[in-house]
Structures are given as C-alpha cells and as structure tokens.
Amino acid sequence: MKEYDFKQIETTWQKYWKDNQVYKVTEDPAKPKCYVLDMFPYPSGAGLHVGHPLGYIASDIYARYKRLTGHNVLHPMGYDSFGLPAEQYAIQTGQHPAITTQTNINRYREQLDKIGFSYDWSREVRTSDPAYYKWTQWIFIQLFHSFYNCKSNKAEPIKNLVAVFEKEGFHDDINKTFTGNIEHDVKPFSAEAWKAFTEKEQHDILMNFRLAYLAESYVNWCPALGTVLANDEVKDGVSERGGHPVERKLMMQWSLRITVYAERLLNDLEGIDWTESLKEAQRNWIGKSSGSSLKFEIENSKFEIEVFTTRPDTIFGVTFLTLAPEHELVNSITTPDRKKAVDEYVTMAKNRSERERMADVKKITGEFTGTYAIHPFTGKQIPVWIGDYVLAGYGTGAVMAVPAHDSRDHAFAKHFGLDIVQVIETPAGFDIQAESYDAKEGQCINSDFLNGLDVKRSIKRAIEEIEQKQIGKGKTNYRLRDAIFGRQRYWGEPIPVYYKDGIACTLEESELPLLLPEVDKYLPTETGEPPLGRASNWKKDGQYEYELSTMPGWAGSSWYFLRYMDPHNDKELVSKEAVEYWKNVDLYLGGSEHATGHLLYVRFWTKFLFDLGIIPVDEPAKKLINQGMIQGVSSFIKQWVYETNWSDKIDLKPGEEIKVFASNNKNVIQPFLYKGKLYENPRGHARYAPIEYSDANGRMVYDDLLRFSKEAMFKSTYGEIDIENDIIWEIDEKTNERFILLDQQVEKMSKSKYNVVTPDNIVEDYGADTLRLYEMFLGPLEQSKPWNTQGIEGVHRFLKKLWKLFYDLDGNALWKEEAPDKKEWKAVHKLIKKVAEDIENFSFNTSVSSFMICVNELTDLKCNKKAALQDLLLCLSPYAPHITEELWKALGNTGSINIATFPVFNPEYLVEDSFNYPVSINGKHRTNIEMSLTLAQPEVEALVLADENVQKWLEGKTPKKIIFVKGKIVNMVL
Numbered sequence: 011m012k013e014y015d016f017k018q019i020e021t022t023w024q025k026y027w028k029d030n031q032v033y034k035v036t037e038d039p040a041k042p043k044c045y046v047l048d049m050f051p052y053p054s055g056a057g058l059h060v061g062h063p064l065g066y067i068a069s070d071i072y073a074r075y076k077r078l079t080g081h082n083v084l085h086p087m088g089y090d091s092f093g094l095p096a097e098q099y100a101i102q103t104g105q106h107p108a109i110t111t112q113t114n115i116n117r118y119r120e121q122l123d124k125i126g127f128s129y130d131w132s133r134e135v136r137t138s139d140p141a142y143y144k145w146t147q148w149i150f151i152q153l154f155h156s157f158y159n160c161k162s163n164k165a166e167p168i169k170n171l172v173a174v175f176e177k178e179g180f181h182d183d184i185n186k187t188f189t190g191n192i193e194h195d196v197k198p199f200s201a202e203a204w205k206a207f208t209e210k211e212q213h214d215i216l217m218n219f220r221l222a223y224l225a226e227s228y229v230n231w232c233p234a235l236g237t238v239l240a241n242d243e244v245k246d247g248v249s250e251r252g253g254h255p256v257e258r259k260l261m262m263q264w265s266l267r268i269t270v271y272a273e274r275l276l277n278d279l280e281g282i283d284w285t286e287s288l289k290e291a292q293r294n295w296i297g298k299s300s301g302s303s304l305k306f307e308i309e310n311s312k313f314e315i316e317v318f319t320t321r322p323d324t325i326f327g328v329t330f331l332t333l334a335p336e337h338e339l340v341n342s343i344t345t346p347d348r349k350k351a352v353d354e355y356v357t358m359a360k361n362r363s364e365r366e367r368m369a370d371v372k373k374i375t376g377e378f379t380g381t382y383a384i385h386p387f388t389g390k391q392i393p394v395w396i397g398d399y400v401l402a403g404y405g406t407g408a409v410m411a412v413p414a415h416d417s418r419d420h421a422f423a424k425h426f427g428l429d430i431v432q433v434i435e436t437p438a439g440f441d442i443q444a445e446s447y448d449a450k451e452g453q454c455i456n457s458d459f460l461n462g463l464d465v466k467r468s469i470k471r472a473i474e475e476i477e478q479k480q481i482g483k484g485k486t487n488y489r490l491r492d493a494i495f496g497r498q499r500y501w502g503e504p505i506p507v508y509y510k511d512g513i514a515c516t517l518e519e520s521e522l523p524l525l526l527p528e529v530d531k532y533l534p535t536e537t538g539e540p541p542l543g544r545a546s547n548w549k550k551d552g553q554y555e556y557e558l559s560t561m562p563g564w565a566g567s568s569w570y571f572l573r574y575m576d577p578h579n580d581k582e583l584v585s586k587e588a589v590e591y592w593k594n595v596d597l598y599l600g601g602s603e604h605a606t607g608h609l610l611y612v613r614f615w616t617k618f619l620f621d622l623g624i625i626p627v628d629e630p631a632k633k634l635i636n637q638g639m640i641q642g643v644s645s646f647i648k649q650w651v652y653e654t655n656w657s658d659k660i661d662l663k664p665g666e667e668i669k670v671f672a673s674n675n676k677n678v679i680q681p682f683l684y685k686g687k688l689y690e691n692p693r694g695h696a697r698y699a700p701i702e703y704s705d706a707n708g709r710m711v712y713d714d715l716l717r718f719s720k721e722a723m724f725k726s727t728y729g730e731i732d733i734e735n736d737i738i739w740e741i742d743e744k745t746n747e748r749f750i751l752l753d754q755q756v757e758k759m760s761k762s763k764y765n766v767v768t769p770d771n772i773v774e775d776y777g778a779d780t781l782r783l784y785e786m787f788l789g790p791l792e793q794s795k796p797w798n799t800q801g802i803e804g805v806h807r808f809l810k811k812l813w814k815l816f817y818d819l820d821g822n823a824l825w826k827e828e829a830p831d832k833k834e835w836k837a838v839h840k841l842i843k844k845v846a847e848d849i850e851n852f853s854f855n856t857s858v859s860s861f862m863i864c865v866n867e868l869t870d871l872k873c874n875k876k877a878a879l880q881d882l883l884l885c886l887s888p889y890a891p892h893i894t895e896e897l898w899k900a901l902g903n904t905g906s907i908n909i910a911t912f913p914v915f916n917p918e919y920l921v922e923d924s925f926n927y928p929v930s931i932n933g934k935h936r937t938n939i940e941m942s943l944t945l946a947q948p949e950v951e952a953l954v955l956a957d958e959n960v961q962k963w964l965e966g967k968t969p970k971k972i973i974f975v976k977g978k979i980v981n982m983v984l
C-alpha cells in the first residue's frame with residue numbers, strides 16, 4: 011500500500027475481528043483474569059458524542075494491554091436501556107419505547123464499532139431485555155424475603171426472623187441484638203400472640219423488617235409528570251425536565267432498606283482503590299454521626315417529642331424545640347389560636363424540596379405552635395416551634411435548639427427573639443448574642459452536673475445520665491435514606507408483586523419474568539394511576555392486582571457487572587463457576603456524576619448478594635476511575651431581533667410575536683427560529699428570555715435557554731425553513747457577510763445544549779486510530795477539557811509518519827531483517843518502558859507523545875529494522891489497533907496482534923555509555939565534556955586538561971588537585 015489508507019485498513023480489520031471473534035473470551039483457569047468494565051450507556055436518541063468514547067477508549071487500551079501481557083480479559087459492553095427519554099418520546103409520539111430503544115441501540119452499536127473497541131459482544135446485556143430483567147426482578151424478590159440480622163451482620167432469609175417470632179415473640183432485646191434498631195413501630199408481642207395473629211397482621215409486621223418493603227414515605231411528587239422524582243431531578247423546587255412544580259408528599263411506596271448497610275458501605279471504602287474524592291462523596295452521602303436521642307415531654311399532654319442530637323453536652327442550653335413542618339405531632343400539639351398560621355406555614359413548606367431547604371439557610375421562617383415542652387433536667391418550659399430548616403427525613407425530624415452553639419438555631423432565635431443561653435466556655439471577647447460558638451471544644455458552664463467537663467467527656471456523661479433517666483439513649487445516625495424503589499412510570503421493570511387480600515405477594519421464580527404489559531398510552535390513567543393501570547387484565551391469574559409502579563432507572567445497573575460473566579444463563583443470574591472465576595471488576599471506568607447514585611446502589615446489591623452466598627465478593631469494583639468530561643462550546647444568541655430591528659435589550663411583552671435569527675460572525679449558522687412568542691421567564695434568566703414557539707408540526711415547544719451550534723439540529727427540531735425569506739440577515743458592510751451575534755461558552759457537551767460533536771465525522775475524516783490517539787492526547791484522563799480539534803492533524807500526521815517507516819512513497823516495503831543497533835534498541839526500549847508504566851498508571855496522554863518521539867527517533871536513525879518496528883507496533887497496538895494490525899501482518903506475522911505478547915523491557919539498552927560531565931574550576935561550573943563512562947581518573951584528567959575551554963580558564967596554571975566522581979562531576983582546584 012502506498013499511503014496510509016485508514017478507511018480500507020479499518021474496515022478490513024473490523025471485519026476480521028468480527029468474523030474471527032477475536033475478542034470473545036471464556037473462563038480459563040490457566041490464565042490470570044482481568045475484568046475491565048465501562049459504565050454502560052443509556053442509548054439516547056442523540057447517539058454518541060466525542061465525550062462518550064473518552065472513557066471507553068482508555069479502558070479499551072487497558073484491556074488490550076492486559077491481553078498482550080498474558081491476561082484473560084473480560085471486556086464487555088451493553089445498554090442501560092430502560093429510562094425516561096424513550097418514555098417521554100413515547101408519550102409525545104405514541105411510538106413504543108422498545109422501538110425507540112432498539113433504533114437508538116443500533117445507532118450506538120454502529121458508532122461503537124467504528125471506533126474499534128475490543129468488546130466481547132457475545133456477552134452484551136440490555137436491562138430492558140426480559141431475559142435480563144427476569145433476574146432484576148428475582149433480586150427484588152430476594153430482597154423482599156430478607157431482613158438484616160445485626161447479630162450475624164448480614165442479610166438473611168426472613169424465615170429466620172419468623173422462627174424467632176414463633177419461639178420468643180418480639181421484645182426490646184431482640185430489637186437490639188437481632189433486628190438492629192431499625193425504624194419501625196412494631197409493639198412487643200409474645201410467641202403466642204405471633205401465632206394468633208392473622209396472616210395479614212403477620213405480614214404487616216414483617217414489612218417493617220424486609221429489605222424491600224412498602225411504607226409511607228415522603229417523596230418529591232410532581233403532579234404534572236405524574237411521578238415521584240429523585241432529589242437530583244428537582245431543581246429550585248421545580249422538575250428538572252419541563253420545569254413543573256414539585257411538592258413533598260407522603261405516599262405509599264416500595265423502598266429498599268439500604269440504610270442497614272450504611273456501616274459496611276462506609277467501612278468497606280477503606281479496602282477499595284477508588285479516588286479519594288469519590289470516597290469522600292460517599293462518606294458524606296452516608297453521613298454518619300453519633301450522639302443521642304432524647305425525649306421531651308409536652309406540658310399537660312400525653313405527647314413526647316424525641317430529638318436526635320450530636321451535642322447532648324449542650325442540653326442545659328436548650329431554649330426551644332423545633333419540629334419539621336411535616337412532623338407527625340404538629341397537628342396534635344398546635345394550640346387552636348396558632349392553628350391557622352401553622353397550617354399555612356406547613357402548606358408553604360411542603361412545596362419546597364428537601365435540597366432547597368437545606369441549601370437555603372438565609373431565609374428564616376417558622377411558626378410557634380403555642381405549646382411548651384418540659385426540660386428533662388431543669389423542668390423549665392421550652393417553647394415548641396416548627397421551622398423548615400429541620401428536615402422531616404433526618405434523625406427524628408425534631409431538634410433541641412441550642413442557639414448559643416448551633417448557628418442555625420442561633421439565626422432562628424435571633425429572628426424570632428428567643429433566648430440564647432451559653433453553656434460552653436468561649437474565648438475571651440466572644441459575643442454569644444452576636445454569633446453562635448459552634449466549635450466542639452471548651453468546658454461546660456451553666457450546666458449543673460456537666461460543669462467543668464470538656465466537650466468529649468461531657469457528651470459521654472450526658473448520655474449516661476440520659477440513659478439512666480430512661481429518656482433516651484446513645485445513638486448513631488446516618489444521613490443515608492432508604493432508597494425509594496417505585497416509579498409511576500411505564501418504561502421500567504415491573505415490580506413482581508401482586509396483592510391478595512391486601513397482602514403483597516411475590517411471584518415464584520418460575521413465573522418470571524413478569525413482562526411489561528402493552529398499554530394504549532404511556533400516560534397515567536384518568537384516575538391518576540401509573541401507566542400500568544391502563545394494561546388490560548393486569549392481574550395475576552386474572553384475579554389478583556399486580557403492582558402498578560415499575561422499578562427506578564438504577565435497578566438494572568445495580569448488578570449488570572455480574573451478568574456479563576454469564577449473560578445467557580437462564581437458570582441463575584450468574585453461575586457459581588463464572589463468578590468464582592471473574593469475581594469482580596478489576597478496573598471500572600465511568601463518569602463522576604454516578605458517585606452517590608449508581609455507585610452506592612451497586613455496592614449495596616453486591617453486598618446483599620454476597621450475604622446470600624450467591625457471589626464470593628462484597629464489592630463490585632476493586633479500582634475505579636472517573637474520566638473527565640469533554641466539554642462543548644455552546645453558542646448563545648447575543649442579540650435579539652424584533653421584526654427588523656436589532657436590540658440589545660428585549661423589550662417585549664409576553665405573548666408578543668418576535669422573529670429571531672442567528673449566526674456567528676464568520677460562518678453562517680442555521681437560523682433556529684422564525685416566529686415565536688416571548689414567554690414569561692419563571693427562573694429569572696435576565697438575558698436569555700425563554701420563548702415558546704411552534705415547530706414544523708404546529709406543536710408548541712418550550713425552551714428556556716436557546717442554544718445552538720453548527721449542528722443546531724435545525725431540521726429535526728424546527729422543521730424546514732426558507733433561509734432566504736424567513737430571515738432578515740445583518741450584513742457586515744466591509745465584507746458583505748451576513749451575521750448574527752453569538753456568545754460562546756464552554757460547558758457540558760449535551761444534546762440539550764446543542765453543542766455536540768460526534769465521533770462519526772472524525773472517524774470519517776481521519777480514521778478511528780487518529781480519534782483514539784487524539785482523545786487520549788487531549789490531556790489527563792481524569793481532567794475535564796474542552797473539545798477542540800486543533801491538534802488532530804498533528805496526531806494524524808504521526809500515523810502517516812509511522813507508515814513511512816514501513817513503506818516508501820512507491821509503496822515498496824522498507825523493512826529489513828538486519829538486527830537493530832544499540833541506538834535503535836534504545837529508542838524502542840525507552841518506549842516499551844514508558845508505555846507499560848503509563849498504562850499501569852492510567853496516564854494515557856503521556857504515552858501518545860512517547861510514540862511520537864520514538865517514531866521521530868527511528869525516522870532520524872533511518873531505522874527500518876523489523877525487530878525494532880515490531881516492538882513499536884506492539885506498544886502502539888492498544889492505542890491504534892487497526893494500523894498496527896495491518897503493519898503487523900505486513901511484516902509477515904500470522905494471527906491478530908491482539909494475541910501477541912507485549913515486548914519485555916530490557917534495561918541494558920538504556921544504560922548510557924557516555925556522560926556529559928560538568929567541569930568546574932574552584933567550584934565554579936565552566937564547561938561540559940562528553941566522555942565515556944568506562945574511563946578512569948587518569949584518562950579523564952588527560953582529556954579534561956587537553957580541552958580548549960578548560961585551558962582558557964586555567965590560564966596556563968596546573969591544578970593542585972583534580973576531583974573526579976564517575977558519572978557525576980570533574981572539579982579542579984587551582
């Protein structure tokens with residue numbers, strides 16, 4: 011071949027790999043295993059952009075390198091194919107999400123194939139495939155039939171708990187030592203009572219202990235979308251998608267009891283090689299804190315308020331109690347004269363999400379309930395307030411407020427004029443009325459039996475006293491909440507549950523999978539039930555109603571790493587053999603946005619399956635790396651056009667018609683809008699007013715930030731437009747070019763921001779090998795970086811230069827059998843060492859420059875020796891698999907380069923035989939002289955004294971002494 015024809019080479023080898031199943035892997039006990047996993051993508055309609063393959067390329071390099079170094083590598087890929095976008099599309103168009111999903115998967119596959127990944131596609135999984143979700147449902151059923159035994163410290167079958175109930179009933183001791191103090195309101199009962207309970211009563215009790223359970227809990231409910239949203243799907247009190255109001259609502263929901271694993275999830279972080287920042291994110295999310303629970307009696311009533319505090323040492327500084335607005339006692343204890351104000355406040359607070367309430371510390375709001383509690387040690391009256399800085403979902407949803415030593419309580423006290431009583435000594439000059447002293451150090455004052463003790467000791471002492479008085483006990487709290495598991499959505503795994511006489515029952519394994527039923531529309535029913543409520547005869551055996559909610563997006567991804575080990579097994583989720591061999595992931599690569607969602611859930615399910623003895627490991631991934639984000643450049647309209655006039659400011663009334671056009675200075679960019687109405691801006695973006703416009707089909711579309719780029723998707727989103735007549739262009743008088751002003755900004759690359767660059771064009775123009783090398787060349791894997799194509803030519807030229815080491819301009823082979831000399835070997839062995847180290851250290855960008863250096867050196871040395879070139883190809887093959895395959899074969903090798911062996915680094919080639927000695931006279935550095943390292947002092951002295959430069963400095967004198975350190979220096983004393 012004359013020139014580097016990447017198109018032909020890449021097509022040929024991709025076909026060869028596919029036809030020969032080069033990357034197919036089987037369990038092989040004779041070889042060490044290595045499991046390299048990418049976070050599998052959600053196949054969205056937009057396809058891959060250049061940001062997606064960044065991590066895939068890095069892990070592919072690692073996988074290929076491991077194969078070359080004798081490992082049996084499992085490197086699979088699949089699709090996280092249940093999810094909201096396909097469903098939203100289904101709602102809009104009526105097209106079944108399965109069809110959309112399949113189309114998108116085809117597109118992903120096509121794109122992935124073009125980049126030359128070494129995936130074993132025979133192991134592909136899709137979470138929306140019934141053969142896959144059968145086992146997701148199966149795991150749910152196991153969770154349902156398990157509880158957490160805190161004595162053995164693991165999940166166990168719930169029948170073990172039933173056995174205890176049958177033998178001993180349920181009492182405090184069992185609660186403490188067996189069921190692990192989880193939140194429940196099961197009253198003690200005897201063994202006889204248990205046996206006498208009805209089936210329904212027994213089930214209701216067990217529901218309090220199951221790891222998958224139904225309970226009422228607070229959720230972010232979005233009435234417009236008809237579903238519950240996760241905290242991270244709510245922004246500023248409205249849904250992230252669509253901007254609809256979200257309220258807090260108490261709902262009967264399926265949840266998973268992840269909280270029982272809090273301690274293990276926390277401790278086991280120590281044993282895994284994940285980045286410190288990721289571990290810290292998980293630690294914070296789990297949020298362990300220890301302190302004490304404590305009960306306050308309510309004056310003249312039977313009610314008590316239990317608080318959780320980390321500072322029982324400040325008990326004598328309590329001047330009021332604050333309840334979360336949702337606290338169950340609010341209604342019962344509020345006095346009639348305060349009822350109206352309190353009710354109004356509760357309604358207001360309900361509409362703010364938990365996140366928002368935590369974040370918004372400045373706005374202080376609250377109401378007095380009119381009621382007083384009694385201080386357990388002083389007997390004083392303590393006013394009871396409600397305030398939304400107290401969260402319903404944390405601790406007991408009530409705090410004992412110590413304004414002197416807690417800043418939030420302090421702000422509240424100041425705002426409402428409540429007392430501030432100091433109980434910890436402060437440094438001189440500190441004004442406790444002006445600000446709180448939150449530091450956990452100092453001695454107790456004004457605190458009766460705690461006086462004089464330091465914080466640490468007084469906490470201990472206070473807990474002893476509290477426990478003795480039986481008004482509370484030492485307690486550890488976690489910020490982690492149980493995970494809500496039901497979604498009022500269509501495109502997810504049906505929860506394999508039916509209801510028989512009000513009892514939730516699970517299906518038998520033989521009845522799985524419970525297939526997602528067909529529905530006429532993907533919307534909630536007229537009566538507000540989830541879409542599954544539309545399915546006809548959605549009943550088990552035609553009589554018992556099935557559960558209507560489906561599983562959340564994270565269910566399928568919480569165990570997929572296991573399924574790849576044995577993807578076609580229809581008897582088990584994974585065979586013992588396969589999982590004993592592959593164990594867990596050796597390298598897991600994905601985005602940091604999953605730090606507290608997916609990565610916590612997958613650890614939870616892994617531990618659970620480990621407890622059940624199904625798998626031999628209790629962590630999913632030994633090593634995890636987050637690739638940085640590749641950012642895009644977004645273009646914003648700088649100016650708006652109203653009719654034909656430019657104006658910097660928008661001075662339009664909502665509903666008024668406008669015309670908007672856009673271009674950047676140089677390139678004409680497609681206009682994105684021809685007619686629209688200015689829309690009232692609900693979120694206060696000053697500059698870019700949201701607009702409402704109709705698309706080609708006359709549907710109203712709403713967008714709040716208008717963004718677009720060259721690939722503004724004009725056609726797909728906005729329909730056809732007559733560029734000449736629908737647009738009035740601004741003309742640059744000098745150049746006669748038409749333009750519209752744009753602002754540019756670097757931000758996340760995403761379809762919704764219209765700043766996407768796809769890998770397809772780059773593969774088309776330069777080839778996959780260039781794309782792979784270039785993405786690595788952009789910078790350290792873990793860093794975020796904007797996409798720019800400035801350097802891509804350089805990388806492509808490098809591959810052409812490599813080609814020229816093999817072929818002359820007429821396409822004649824240049825390689826020779828002759829053995830490389832020392833200099834040539836040195837160039838290659840420097841590379842071998844560097845690439846091996848770089849890949850082991852995940853420093854992929856630095857290897858790329860080493861390849862360039864090596865090729866330059868060999869070119870300069872005019873080295874075409876086969877042995878040297880062969881090793882160079884092996885080093886490069888993980889990065890640029892196509893060109894290296896082609897040249898490998900050209901050199902006369904048989905079989906894929908993938909099954910060859912990575913060259914062994916020989917340090918001898920790097921041993922230098924000469925050294926550039928610095929020469930000093932009287933301690934001053936004067937010159938350098940290159941001399942062989944084999945020379946001893948007398949020969950060195952002779953050479954140095956003969957040196958012209960040295961003679962100049964000596965000015966005819968003879969040195970008294972010459973100090974010589976081999977391989978370091980020469981120093982002359984005059």
Ligand code: ANZ
Pocket residue numbers: 298299318319320321324334399400401402403404405406407408409410411412414415416448487
């Ligand atoms: C009295 C006190 C005195 C407190 C003091 C702090 C300092 P962490 O460390 O995050 O666990 N708290 C308890 N439940 C709460 C809830 N549902 N919403 C908001 N705040 C709540 O924080 C525990 C501390 O946060 C508890 O200790 C309680 O205030 C408050 F000088 O009690 B503390």
